[in-house]
Amino acid sequence: MAKHYAMVIQLKKCLGCQACTVACKFENKVPDGQYRTKSPAIGPSGTYPNVKVFFEKQACQMCQDAPCVKVCPTTASHYNKDGLVLIDSHKCVGCKYCMTACPYDARFINKNTGTADKCTFCYDTRLTKGEKPACVTTCVGGALLFGDANDPQSEVARYMATHRTEVRKAQFGTRPSVHYDYEGVK
Amino acid sequence: MQRRQFLKGALYGTGGTLVALSGLGAATAALNPRRAAAAAPVSRKTVYSSCEMCRNQCPIAVKVENGKVVKIDGNPNDSAFGGVICARGNSGPSLLYDPERIKKPMIRTGERGSGKFKEVSWDEAYTYIAQKLKAVQEQYGGEAVAQTSHIGPYDVFFQTIGKAIGSPNLFSHEATCPMARIIGLNTTFGTAAINADYANTKYLLVVGRNFFEGIHVAQTRAVAKALSQGTKMVVLDPRFSVLAAKGEWLPVKGATDLAFIMALANVLIDEKLYDEEFIKQYTVGFDKWAAQVQDKTPAWAAEETGISQDTIIRVARELAQAKPHSLIEYGWRTTFTADDFQLRRAIMIVNMMLGNFEVPGGYYQVKDAGTLKKVPAMAAYAKKLGPVKVPPFPKPKKGRIDGTGEKGTPRQLTPIADGAVGQITETILTGKPYPIKAWLVHRFNPVMSIGDTEKTLAAIKKLDLLVTCDVYMSDTAYNSDVVLPECTYLERTEQVFDMSGLTPKYVLRQQAVDPVYADTKPAWQIYKELGEKMGYGQYFPYKDIDDYVERQLAPTGISRKVFAEKGLWTPAGMKPFYVRSGDAKAPLTLLATKSKKIEIFSDAVQEATGAGVPVYVPYPQPGEGEFRLIEGKVAVHTNVGTHNVPVLHELMSENTLWINAQSAAKLGIKTGDTLIISAGKYEHKGTANVTEGIRPDTVFCYHGFGQISPQLTRAFGKGINDNKLIPDQLGSVGNSITSMTFVKVRKA
Ligand code: SF4
Ligand code: SF4
Ligand code: SF4
Numbered sequence: 046m047a048k049h050y051a052m053v054i055q056l057k058k059c060l061g062c063q064a065c066t067v068a069c070k071f072e073n074k075v076p077d078g079q080y081r082t083k084s085p086a087i088g089p090s091g092t093y094p095n096v097k098v099f100f101e102k103q104a105c106q107m108c109q110d111a112p113c114v115k116v117c118p119t120t121a122s123h124y125n126k127d128g129l130v131l132i133d134s135h136k137c138v139g140c141k142y143c144m145t146a147c148p149y150d151a152r153f154i155n156k157n158t159g160t161a162d163k164c165t166f167c168y169d170t171r172l173t174k175g176e177k178p179a180c181v182t183t184c185v186g187g188a189l190l191f192g193d194a195n196d197p198q199s200e201v202a203r204y205m206a207t208h209r210t211e212v213r214k215a216q217f218g219t220r221p222s223v224h225y226d227y228e229g230v231k
Numbered sequence: 232m233q234r235r236q237f238l239k240g241a242l243y244g245t246g247g248t249l250v251a252l253s254g255l256g257a258a259t260a261a262l263n264p265r266r267a268a269a270a271a272p273v274s275r276k277t278v279y280s281s282c283e284m285c286r287n288q289c290p291i292a293v294k295v296e297n298g299k300v301v302k303i304d305g306n307p308n309d310s311a312f313g314g315v316i317c318a319r320g321n322s323g324p325s326l327l328y329d330p331e332r333i334k335k336p337m338i339r340t341g342e343r344g345s346g347k348f349k350e351v352s353w354d355e356a357y358t359y360i361a362q363k364l365k366a367v368q369e370q371y372g373g374e375a376v377a378q379t380s381h382i383g384p385y386d387v388f389f390q391t392i393g394k395a396i397g398s399p400n401l402f403s404h405e406a407t408c409p410m411a412r413i414i415g416l417n418t419t420f421g422t423a424a425i426n427a428d429y430a431n432t433k434y435l436l437v438v439g440r441n442f443f444e445g446i447h448v449a450q451t452r453a454v455a456k457a458l459s460q461g462t463k464m465v466v467l468d469p470r471f472s473v474l475a476a477k478g479e480w481l482p483v484k485g486a487t488d489l490a491f492i493m494a495l496a497n498v499l500i501d502e503k504l505y506d507e508e509f510i511k512q513y514t515v516g517f518d519k520w521a522a523q524v525q526d527k528t529p530a531w532a533a534e535e536t537g538i539s540q541d542t543i544i545r546v547a548r549e550l551a552q553a554k555p556h557s558l559i560e561y562g563w564r565t566t567f568t569a570d571d572f573q574l575r576r577a578i579m580i581v582n583m584m585l586g587n588f589e590v591p592g593g594y595y596q597v598k599d600a601g602t603l604k605k606v607p608a609m610a611a612y613a614k615k616l617g618p619v620k621v622p623p624f625p626k627p628k629k630g631r632i633d634g635t636g637e638k639g640t641p642r643q644l645t646p647i648a649d650g651a652v653g654q655i656t657e658t659i660l661t662g663k664p665y666p667i668k669a670w671l672v673h674r675f676n677p678v679m680s681i682g683d684t685e686k687t688l689a690a691i692k693k694l695d696l697l698v699t700c701d702v703y704m705s706d707t708a709y710n711s712d713v714v715l716p717e718c719t720y721l722e723r724t725e726q727v728f729d730m731s732g733l734t735p736k737y738v739l740r741q742q743a744v745d746p747v748y749a750d751t752k753p754a755w756q757i758y759k760e761l762g763e764k765m766g767y768g769q770y771f772p773y774k775d776i777d778d779y780v781e782r783q784l785a786p787t788g789i790s791r792k793v794f795a796e797k798g799l800w801t802p803a804g805m806k807p808f809y810v811r812s813g814d815a816k817a818p819l820t821l822l823a824t825k826s827k828k829i830e831i832f833s834d835a836v837q838e839a840t841g842a843g844v845p846v847y848v849p850y851p852q853p854g855e856g857e858f859r860l861i862e863g864k865v866a867v868h869t870n871v872g873t874h875n876v877p878v879l880h881e882l883m884s885e886n887t888l889w890i891n892a893q894s895a896a897k898l899g900i901k902t903g904d905t906l907i908i909s910a911g912k913y914e915h916k917g918t919a920n921v922t923e924g925i926r927p928d929t930v931f932c933y934h935g936f937g938q939i940s941p942q943l944t945r946a947f948g949k950g951i952n953d954n955k956l957i958p959d960q961l962g963s964v965g966n967s968i969t970s971m972t973f974v975k976v977r978k979a
């Protein structure tokens with residue numbers, strides 16, 4: 046069966062420590078001032094002393110119905126053989142259509158290459174070598190799960206079978222592969 | 232434009248201003264242009280080493296491509312770390328390739344603090360230092376030379392200089408951080424090598440520590456693991472820290488934590504919930520403690536702490552219910568009050584009332600080779616690292632300037648290896664008890680770390696010699712006479728570290744790449760060469776660091792190859808060892824106290840302070856219109872050492888002043904407003920972060936910002952230097968006091 050890589054983010058466990066943010070920068074040689082991922086604070090909300098805050102790791106959601114792919118005039122943005130949305134930088138002309146189309150603000154023009162860039166699930170550098178993405182590997186809070194959702198034995202499949210997870214901005218019908226578990230933070 | 236909105240996402244508690252686009256070429260990209268990847272052939276290796284982006288020395292796996300560090304991962308061979316490192320650890324290459332590192336030895340040419348230096352050869356620098364030190368020694372005696380470092384593997388080399396000179400005035404930074412805890416443990420257990428088994432605890436009460444922003448990867452992960460297994464966590468903190476967000480937040484009134492702890496003891500005794508058997512078998516002096524807490528009722532503590540009586544009683548019962556797998560955390564930076572060490576003792580005493588010693592989820596004595604020797608069945612698992620013998624040092628002619636070690640005074644309890652570092656500036660300025668004329672500083676930044684920045688600067692002006700060795704032109708380096716460039720941890724090998732926990736563990740920092748700047752050197756080499764120049768070669772009998780490591784490993788039978796292949800050594804087949812896990816009555820033969828008991832009443836503390844069990848001392852609270860200023864760590868920076876590292880600076884370049892929403896409303900303050908923070912003598916500008924996450928009588932900022940060295944071009948002048956506002960005040964045992972500063976705040 047085809048693979049369907051997916052990530053599960055347990056927000057309760059995320060510390061907002063940004064280890065993922067920095068790991069991603071070096072793994073993927075992301076230029077200064079640019080990021081494929083970040084984990085900003087949501088909050089604090091409430092009134093002293095009943096306060097809440099949580100952190101939400103944000104990056105490309107690896108949509109299975111991806112607006113960025115649809116609008117790309119050169120097919121630079123495409124689904125690869127494992128169903129991941131990737132960018133062929135040789136084909137990218139930097140037109141930014143995809144950036145406008147992406148409901149998750151996940152893309153940017155890489156200052157060094159002049160082409161569109163975003164999270165790849167570390168496909169070339171790690172997944173193809175059987176390693177998990179850099180952010181998942183370094184996650185200090187243990188908040189990130191990663192694997193093949195089509196394999197019922199995988200950590201992500203088992204987690205999603207037993208927990209309520211959500212996708213962000215479901216109303217856009219993009220069918221993301223990044224799933225959020227908000228239990229304990231909302 | 233709303234695109235890339237998420238990239239603007241703020242870190243916690245910054246008032247939404249962060250993510251500065253530094254645009255400095257050093258972070259990642261300039262070094263590794265994507266196009267270069269196409270160039271064949273690539274040589275790749277992984278070097279196992281140990282991180283030094285903070286003091287914790289986490290084991291790392293350094294990926295090197297064509298002689299360049301491209302990525303750092305956690306060392307997957309260490310199960311306590313599971314391949315994880317923090318944001319700072321991940322940013323190592325950004326420091327390594329930073330063009331703002333200091334690259335050559337330098338001697339000052341302009342006024343002190345003018346920033347005018349000339350580059351010199353190492354030999355010139357050594358000669359200059361040696362001559363100046365000799366002059367000070369001849370005129371004032373060896374004791375006029377003080378040495379301070381943060382504390383680390385360099386100390387054995389660095390401090391050899393001062394010991395050879397015959398100075399007693401060697402200081403670590405500990406008095407500004409964990410020293411009160413060290414003393415609390417020393418006086419109760421006879422050793423400070425007591426760790427907590429966070430991962431297996433069922434109930435965790437944290438007193439002001441912040442595992443999720445002051446990150447210690449192994450401990451942070453252990454706490455996270457416990458929480459994910461359903462452990463309940465209660466956090467006493469005047470501020471809503473990230474840790475507090477993951478548990479039950481009790482916004483305790485500053486400087487009253489001891490009242491809370493004593494009331495817990497009161498409830499445990501009153502309701503007979505403590506472990507009487509444990510207390511009987513293993514401790515001395517419980518009756519004196521019981522008498523001391525008899526009137527420390529929850530009702531009384533509620534008045535003191537601002538936490539309700541019901542909550543205090545409930546927490547005491549919950550701790551008791553989960554005992555012995557419940558624990559009260561003993562603290563990291565323990566500089567809250569003048570008598571902070573008594574708070575740490577009290578915490579450990581209540582822990583012992585829970586019987587949580589040498590059981591899973593409690594406290595345990597570190598199982599290093601030396602400790603295991605006392606347990607015959609375990610002794611074979613590990614052998615001690617070899618000593619590297621040096622001839623005896625001359626005996627200092629005078630006592631220390633800070634009174635450390637003086638019998639019958641609280642300073643009798645101060646560890647001789649640490650001392651009261653905050654005393655140095657006072658002594659330089661007053662000449663009392665005798666002059667300090669030369670100061671050697673290694674990887675420490677007294678201008679930003681010893682309370683009262685201006686006072687430290689004034690003291691520096693009176694010196695005959697100030698030498699600083701660092702990787703950056705720190706605020707102290709900038710004001711020095713001689714600046715020595717150390718190479719970074721990725722460019723040096725160091726001696727074997729003992730990182731034992733429930734089992735013995737040795738870790739080796741191994742050089743990953745050649746020095747990026749050819750004229751930087753490792754500490755061991757710098758001080759060996761300086762020592763030789765000064766005629767102290769006999770105290771550096773090893774050829775180089777490899778020779779040193781060989782001497783350490785010789786008696787252990789461990790081959791250096793193990794470290795090349797794995798980065799660390801642990802004994803095969805040894806399980807985590809808790810003395811009492813199988814048998815609750817097992818004798819504690821490894822206890823290090825003279826009495827062989829856990830000393831609830833300590834004769835030494837009695838002799839030193841007259842309070843053999845902790846006694847409650849009420850401290851002043853902020854008056855009308857005042858706030859208690861507290862400060863703390865953020866996950867992306869270390870103390871005052873990383874704010875100029877490109878990638879980390881980019882993530883957080885500035886701090887803000889947290890102020891409670893109601894208090895701010897009264898003063899007409901809104902988030903983003905420029906404020907004047909006034910501590911009487913000094914004022915500092917800062918940006919407001921109005922929040923519900925702090926007590927109305929407290930303000931907070933993250934530490935280490937507002938640096939004053941213009942040669943840290945990124946960090947210079949950005950944010951609040953809390954250290955300018957906090958006075959150089961010392962507690963009973965010489966600990967710095969950092970939570971007793973009251974400030975006024977107004978709009979600029
Ligand atoms: S999140 Fe944005 S960039 Fe990623 S696949 Fe979806 S639309 Fe494309
Ligand atoms: S999966 Fe890889 S590319 Fe995506 S955010 Fe994580 S580290 Fe970055
Ligand atoms: S590393 Fe993990 S815990 Fe830290 S911010 Fe990223 S997702 Fe959250």
Ligand code: SF4
Pocket residue numbers: 282283284285286287288289315316317318319320321446447448
């Ligand atoms: S806690 Fe972070 S910075 Fe400190 S040694 Fe570990 S990985 Fe490095």
